[in-house]
Amino acid sequence: xxxxxxxxxxxxxxxxxxxxxxDPGDLRFSIYDGWENILPEWNKRAMESDSSPxxxxxxxxxxxxxxxxxxxxxxxxxxxxxxxxxIFVVLQTPAPVPGAADTHEYYSAYNGTIARDEKTGVPLGDxxxxxxxxxxxxxxxxxxxxxxxxxxxxxxxxxENLKPIYxxxxxxxxxxxxxxxxxxxxxxxxxxxLKYDGEPATSTSAEKLPRLFxxxxxxxxxxxxxxxxxxxxxxxxxxxxxxIRLDYQDLNVFERQERFSDDAAVEIALNGLQSNVxxxxxxxxxxxxxxxxxxPLLGLLGAHYLLNHPDASKSKPDLESSWRNTAEMVLFxxxxxxxxxxxxxxxxxxxxxxxxxxxxxxxxxxPVGTVPLLRASVEALLEADGETVVAIEESSLLEGLAxxxxxxxxxxxxxxxxxxxxxxxxxxxxxxxxxLANSIQDALKYSTIQKGKGTDPDWNxxxxxxxxxxxxxxxxxxxxxxxxxxxxxxxxxxAENVRASHSQVGGSGNxxxxxxxxxxxxxxxxxxxxxxxxxxxxxxxxNINITQGTxxxxxxxxxxxxxxxxxxxxxxxxxxxxxxxxxxxxxxxAKDKQADESNxxxxxxxxxxxxxxxxxxxxxxxxNPVKGLSTVFEKxxxxxxxxxxx
Amino acid sequence: xxxxxxxxxxxxxxxxEYPEYKRPLKGPVxxxxxxxxxLTDSNDGGxxxxxxxxxxxxxxxxxxxxxxxxxILNQIDLARQGGRTPRRFYLYFSxxxxxxxxxxxxxxxxxWSSTTLSRLALSAPECWNEMVNCAGxxxxxxxxxxxxxxxxxxxxxxxxVNCPVPTPSASGTRFFRAxxxxxxxxxxxxxxxxxESEAYSxxxxxxxxxxxxxxxxxxxGAAITQDVLKTYLEAEVPRLSLAEKKVVQQPVVEANLNIGxxxxxxxxxxxxxxxxxxxxxxxxxxVLVNPDGSETPCPDPAQDxxxxxxxxxxxxxxxxxxxxxxxxxxxxEDSHVTF
Numbered sequence: 015x016x017x018x019x020x021x022x023x024x025x026x027x028x029x030x031x032x033x034x035x036x037d038p039g040d041l042r043f044s045i046y047d048g049w050e051n052i053l054p055e056w057n058k059r060a061m062e063s064d065s066s067p068x069x070x071x072x073x074x075x076x077x078x079x080x081x082x083x084x085x086x087x088x089x090x091x092x093x094x095x096x097x098x099x100x101i102f103v104v105l106q107t108p109a110p111v112p113g114a115a116d117t118h119e120y121y122s123a124y125n126g127t128i129a130r131d132e133k134t135g136v137p138l139g140d141x142x143x144x145x146x147x148x149x150x151x152x153x154x155x156x157x158x159x160x161x162x163x164x165x166x167x168x169x170x171x172x173x174e175n176l177k178p179i180y181x182x183x184x185x186x187x188x189x190x191x192x193x194x195x196x197x198x199x200x201x202x203x204x205x206x207x208l209k210y211d212g213e214p215a216t217s218t219s220a221e222k223l224p225r226l227f228x229x230x231x232x233x234x235x236x237x238x239x240x241x242x243x244x245x246x247x248x249x250x251x252x253x254x255x256x257x258i259r260l261d262y263q264d265l266n267v268f269e270r271q272e273r274f275s276d277d278a279a280v281e282i283a284l285n286g287l288q289s290n291v292x293x294x295x296x297x298x299x300x301x302x303x304x305x306x307x308x309x310p311l312l313g314l315l316g317a318h319y320l321l322n323h324p325d326a327s328k329s330k331p332d333l334e335s336s337w338r339n340t341a342e343m344v345l346f347x348x349x350x351x352x353x354x355x356x357x358x359x360x361x362x363x364x365x366x367x368x369x370x371x372x373x374x375x376x377x378x379x380x381p382v383g384t385v386p387l388l389r390a391s392v393e394a395l396l397e398a399d400g401e402t403v404v405a406i407e408e409s410s411l412l413e414g415l416a417x418x419x420x421x422x423x424x425x426x427x428x429x430x431x432x433x434x435x436x437x438x439x440x441x442x443x444x445x446x447x448x449x450l451a452n453s454i455q456d457a458l459k460y461s462t463i464q465k466g467k468g469t470d471p472d473w474n475x476x477x478x479x480x481x482x483x484x485x486x487x488x489x490x491x492x493x494x495x496x497x498x499x500x501x502x503x504x505x506x507x508x509a510e511n512v513r514a515s516h517s518q519v520g521g522s523g524n525x526x527x528x529x530x531x532x533x534x535x536x537x538x539x540x541x542x543x544x545x546x547x548x549x550x551x552x553x554x555x556x557n558i559n560i561t562q563g564t565x566x567x568x569x570x571x572x573x574x575x576x577x578x579x580x581x582x583x584x585x586x587x588x589x590x591x592x593x594x595x596x597x598x599x600x601x602x603x604a605k606d607k608q609a610d611e612s613n614x615x616x617x618x619x620x621x622x623x624x625x626x627x628x629x630x631x632x633x634x635x636x637x638n639p640v641k642g643l644s645t646v647f648e649k650x651x652x653x654x655x656x657x658x659x660x
Numbered sequence: 661x662x663x664x665x666x667x668x669x670x671x672x673x674x675x676x677e678y679p680e681y682k683r684p685l686k687g688p689v690x691x692x693x694x695x696x697x698x699l700t701d702s703n704d705g706g707x708x709x710x711x712x713x714x715x716x717x718x719x720x721x722x723x724x725x726x727x728x729x730x731x732i733l734n735q736i737d738l739a740r741q742g743g744r745t746p747r748r749f750y751l752y753f754s755x756x757x758x759x760x761x762x763x764x765x766x767x768x769x770x771x772w773s774s775t776t777l778s779r780l781a782l783s784a785p786e787c788w789n790e791m792v793n794c795a796g797x798x799x800x801x802x803x804x805x806x807x808x809x810x811x812x813x814x815x816x817x818x819x820x821v822n823c824p825v826p827t828p829s830a831s832g833t834r835f836f837r838a839x840x841x842x843x844x845x846x847x848x849x850x851x852x853x854x855x856e857s858e859a860y861s862x863x864x865x866x867x868x869x870x871x872x873x874x875x876x877x878x879x880x881g882a883a884i885t886q887d888v889l890k891t892y893l894e895a896e897v898p899r900l901s902l903a904e905k906k907v908v909q910q911p912v913v914e915a916n917l918n919i920g921x922x923x924x925x926x927x928x929x930x931x932x933x934x935x936x937x938x939x940x941x942x943x944x945x946x947v948l949v950n951p952d953g954s955e956t957p958c959p960d961p962a963q964d965x966x967x968x969x970x971x972x973x974x975x976x977x978x979x980x981x982x983x984x985x986x987x988x989x990x991x992x993e994d995s996h997v998t999f
Contacts, residue, residue: 021952048951049878049972050992052891074953075973075988079895086898086908090973090988092949220683421760422809422844574734577727593723 021072024094028078029066031102041082041103048075066098107254107281108153108240132198135185138171138231139202146231147260149238150182150197150208152248160193165243168211168224171197174204174384175411176226176430182208193243203233205384209430210248222247225420226428228385232310232352234260251422255387256280257311276309283315284424313348314357318390320344321364341365342374356384356412360391363398363405377403383410389426392419399484400474406483417450417482450487453480454494568641569603579631592625599632602644609644618654629654663925665706667739667747669732669795671725671787672696673715673767675755680773686860687849688754689716691805694861694869695752704872704924705750711735712750721769725782726820729791733821736795745829748799749791751784754862757806762843765808766816783816788835790819796827799917801836805862807846808839836886836921837914838893840864850904863900863909867893875992877928880970884923886915899990928971933994936965942978942999949975 030041045053053071071093079088082103091099137144154160166183173179186197205228212224227250231237235257242252256277262269320341326334345365348358359382366377381404386392396416398405406413418429457471473491477484576596583589598617602609621629636643636651674692676685696714699705713728715721736746756768758781766781773780788800840847840862852861870876876884876892890913901909938946938961946958951972958965961978971992976999978985989997 046895046973048953049970050891050895050990051878052895072952075949075951075975077973081908081910086902086910088899090975092975093953574730578731578734581727581731593720597723 021074022094023070023072024097026069026071026076026091026093026096027066027098028069029098029100031100041080041101043081044079045069045071046077046079050077107277108151108242108249108252133200134187134196134198136180137200137202138179138206139204141202143202144200145233145260146201146203147236148197148199148201148206148229148231149236150186150241151194151239152241152243153192153194154243157192160243162190163193163243163246165193165195165248168213169248170209170211172207172209172226174206176207176209178209179206195243201231203231205230207385208239210250212247219246223420224429225250226415226430227253228387228426230355230387232257235310236260236262250420250425250427253423253425254281255311255425257309276312280309280311280315283312283319310348310351310355313344313351314355314361314388314391317341317344317348317361318364318388318394321361321368321394322390325368338369338372338374341369345375356382356386357388357391360386360394360405363403364394367394367398378405381405381407381410383407383412385412385415385428386426389419389421389424392416392426393481396481396483397478399477401484404485406485408485413483413486417480417486419481450480450482450490451494454487454491458494458498569643572635572640572643573600573603575635576628576631579628580625583625583628589625592621592628595620595624596628596632599647603647605644606642607644609646611646611650614646614650615653618650622654662702663704663706664702665747666708666711667744668699668705668707668711668750669735669746669748669797670696670699670705670707670712670750670752671715671728671732672699672712672750672752673718673725673755673782674753675717675721675768675770677717677770678756678768678772680771680777683756685755685849687852687862687865688805690852690859691754691862691865692716692752695754695803695865698869698872698924699750699752704926706925707750717770719770721771721780721782722817722820729787729819729821732791733794746795746797748801749788749795749797751788751791751800751802751804753782753784753803754805754865757781757804757808757847759808759843760815764815765804765806765839767804767806779815779817781816783818786816787819790821790823792830792833793826794821794823796829797833798829799834799836799921801838801917801923803838803865803868805840805847805864805868808841808843809846834917834921835914836917838864838868838890839912840897840909842910842912845910846907848901848905848907848909863904864893864897864911867896867900870993871896872924872926874926874928875971878971880928880930883925883927886917886921886923889913889923890915896992931968931970932991934967934969934974934989934991935994935996936967936976937996937998938962938964939998943980945979946999947977947979949977 028043047053073093076091076093077088078091078099079086080101080103087101089099138148152165166181166186166188169182171179171182171185182195182197185199186195188195208227208229210222210225210227213219213222215221227239229237229239236259238256238258240254242249244252254277258276320337323337326337345358345361348355348361352358359378359380362375362378363382365375369375377398382395383406386395392412395405395412406416415428415430420427420429453476457476461469461471473488474484477487480487573596576599580589580592580596583592595617598620599614602614602617618629618632621632633651633654636647637655639648672692672695674688674690676688678684692714693716696712699707699712700709711732713732715724715728718724732749739746753767756772757765758768759765763785765784767784768781771777771780784802784804788802791797792800841864847862847864849860849862851858852866871889871892872884874884876889878888882888893911893913897911898908901907936958942961944958944961946961947955948958948967949955950969951974956967969991974989974991976987976989976997978999985999987997987999989995
């Protein structure tokens with residue numbers, strides 16, 4: 015039975031019952047027939063925004079499924095008896111707006127509509143220039159989710175140079191019953207940070223990551239940041255940030271609806287940016303067509319979406335032309351609206367790269383040193399920054415923070431590495447540049463192997479892959495090279511025994527970084543290259559040479575036989591020791607003619623004592639000449655065989 | 661039906677002990693064993709156990725993965741000497757995972773931690789890329805049951821085997837990649853309820869095994885194609901996670917194998933049993949609505965009702981109630997319903 019059978023058709027109407035501001039065009043929607051086949055024509059992300067779609071389907075049972083952000087629901091529908099399906103969507107957002115899940119009236123009092131002359135503490139910034147406002151609300155999902163935690167713990171407001179202004183606790187209204195924290199302050203426009211200290215992991219809880227969250231306050235605008243308080247810490251991944259005008263009137267129905275609509279569009283756009291989805295919320299898409307944004311946040315998000323589209327000049331030149339015209343208009347308007355914004359500057363770099371060669375989008379000459387609001391902006395700057403383009407100002411705050419960018423939120427949030435964190439026994443490893451030096455050493459080593467001594471990797475590519483500003487990385491490159499010269503000037507770095515720091519950024523795509531150096535808890539494994547390389551056991555170091563050709567193959571085959579025998583042994587100490595011994599033999603084999611006879615003797619004897627069956631395989635293997643393998647092996651094996659025979 | 665696949669190879673890893681991360685899991689070893697059993701069952705995956713490497717909580721993962729992959733490559737060398745070329749490489753993992761970027765997924769090994777040992781994770785893309793380079797598989801099928809959240813900006817490690825010059829046949833390799841969740845989303849596990857020992861399993865793997873054993877198909881007797889497996893996983897995993905954990909776990913399946921590619925030798929049974937037990941007092945009339953909308957009347961609501969039906973959505977309706985009482989039934993295995 016299938017849909018191709020002739021069954022009478024009926025119509026099914028889908029009605030959307032959505033919170034104010036949520037556009038049905040932003041729902042993902044799919045339908046399965048009674049045999050669980052998905053109907054391709056009804057498997058889509060967007061529906062027309064202003065209609066209730068009517069579907070013609072053969073009679074029978076269907077499953078209608080819809081998704082919005084992280085919500086998924088489905089209903090079984092019977093045709094022709096049922097004529098319509100009503101879709102209810104509830105928002106999951108810390109912003110206490112109508113239609114949001116867990117928004118008790120208790121929190122909705124803090125929905126950003128606090129009167130202009132009200133405040134919870136001392137104004138922020140220059141008292142003579144209070145043309146902006148900060149509105150911060152941190153709350154649990156609901157009253158039942160609050161268990162008396164200190165919601166203000168570890169939170170500090172900082173100025174744009176990361177100097178503490180005051181603890182949030184001292185300027186906020188804390189409610190110990192509902193668990194909310196409200197900090198609503200008149201403020202001077204400018205850039206600030208919200209700092210969270212974090213806590214190290216304990217036996218009962220995971221690490222609470224320390225974080226800097228940028229707060230941009232614009233003249234005439236109120237910046238509102240809402241966060242869920244979950245698992246004993248503010249959840250920055252849930253951050254909902256929006257802008258509303260200072261003269262906004264919540265009692266005005268039209269204005270209120272517009273605000274909800276903006277907020278919903280921003281949330282969807284942020285979800286999309288976070289997940290690399292290129293479909294814009296309908297509201298921003300419509301606004302893009304005219305290139306104007308009342309709300310600057312919508313403009314920033316819209317521009318990023320626009321510039322994320324791949325070049326369509328060959329496949330769809332008309333579309334590409336339309337994108338370019340729109341981008342020109344949007345950037346022009348954003349420039350007028352937010353001329354000092356580092357996000358707008360980042361968009362100019364992004365546009366120059368995206369529309370390379372188009373005179374309307376020249377590469378900016380002024381680098382950016384301040385921290386943007388959006389992670390996509392930081393990534394655009396890192397992408398542009400290179401040998402010939404200076405996108406990130408040298409020795410600036412952004413240069414210092416960029417390598418510590420968090421990826422779990424669309425906002426540009428960072429781990430602050432500039433000050434000692436007393437929560438940790440030692441400064442976090444990634445606060446130092448050890449990991450960067452290690453990665454550079456790895457890249458140099460790989461380049462030496464691939465292209466010969468004295469060659470350099472593609473530093474532009476490496477800096478982008480590592481997420482490190484180009485000039486910052488090149489300073490470390492110079493240090494590494496200087497150290498190499500002092501060590502021996504071979505241009506080849508032995509990266510063994512280099513302690514891997516707290517966080518290491520590995521390469522992807524074509525970067526080809528050998529990210530192997532791990533040294534902790536008695537595990538130390540160096541490079542393993544060549545398809546038979548192996549490292550097993552505790553307290554082991556390894557550096558297998560990379561050699562191509564017959565000799566290498568023969569040696570690899572010889573060791574494979576040994577390894578297979580070891581692998582076949584039951585797990586236990588004997589196996590571990592056998593692995594260690596084979597590993598030791600491999601290290602000697604890798605030394606080629608420099609193999610140390612006493613070491614080979616040691617490992618063979620070790621096998622004879624600890625794993626006689628493996629000893630036999632080893633002796634049998636090495637008494638036959640292996641091409642490329644040091645004759646020391648044959649000699650020792652022969653001797654062992656004779657001794658055994660006595 | 662026997663389904664020998666002598667030219668298929670697999671690396672199966674299950675990690676549930678994370679002493680440094682302090683977030684142990686309960687299901688991965690069970691999951692990995694189940695997938696290994698499916699792979700090496702002559703009627704299902706059809707792999708020779710020699711071609712299938714299983715690693716459970718490896719103590720020295722870096723070396724042990726390298727050994728395992730080396731052994732697979734050895735087997736392939738031996739097979740080539742016998743004139744056989746490798747067809748499919750399976751990579752299965754169950755454990756903690758993390759994704760710093762959408763195109764990266766790092767499979768966390770036993771000693772992994774979010775700080776010092778944040779690189780002790782196998783980079784899945786680098787693993788399948790190197791295996792393709794080394795062996796030139798026609799197909800790669802990856803099933804990764806782990807989170808794709810961002811934990812630390814650390815890359816994963818390459819697999820240890822390395823072939824800078826790709827095998828010529830690598831040019832035609834096609835991929836099937838099934839991730840248990842969307843990028844930046846978590847994956848979950850729960851007690852599977854199928855045994856008295858309270859075994860745990862990942863929602864993704866539980867669904868996957870069920871699907872591979874036949875439930876993914878929509879036509880009786882039809883094999884498990886990549887398309888039906890994709891549809892099944894993307895539909896069923898969120899249902900299971902919602903039902904058991906009240907969270908939406910949405911898998912992402914990229915099915916790009918050659919047309920006609922199938923998984924295992926199982927097919928959908930012609931029918932499943934539906935046993936309906938009526939609550940006291942039901943007098944009906946009661947009907948069962950079939951997937952095509954037709955109706956089967958219940959002969960006697962005073963007695964239990966046993967039906968043999970093909971997979972699909974059904975609906976029981978009691979027309980004797982006002983309003984009518986009705987429940988939908990999603991039948992994909994032998995089921996018991998009280999109505």
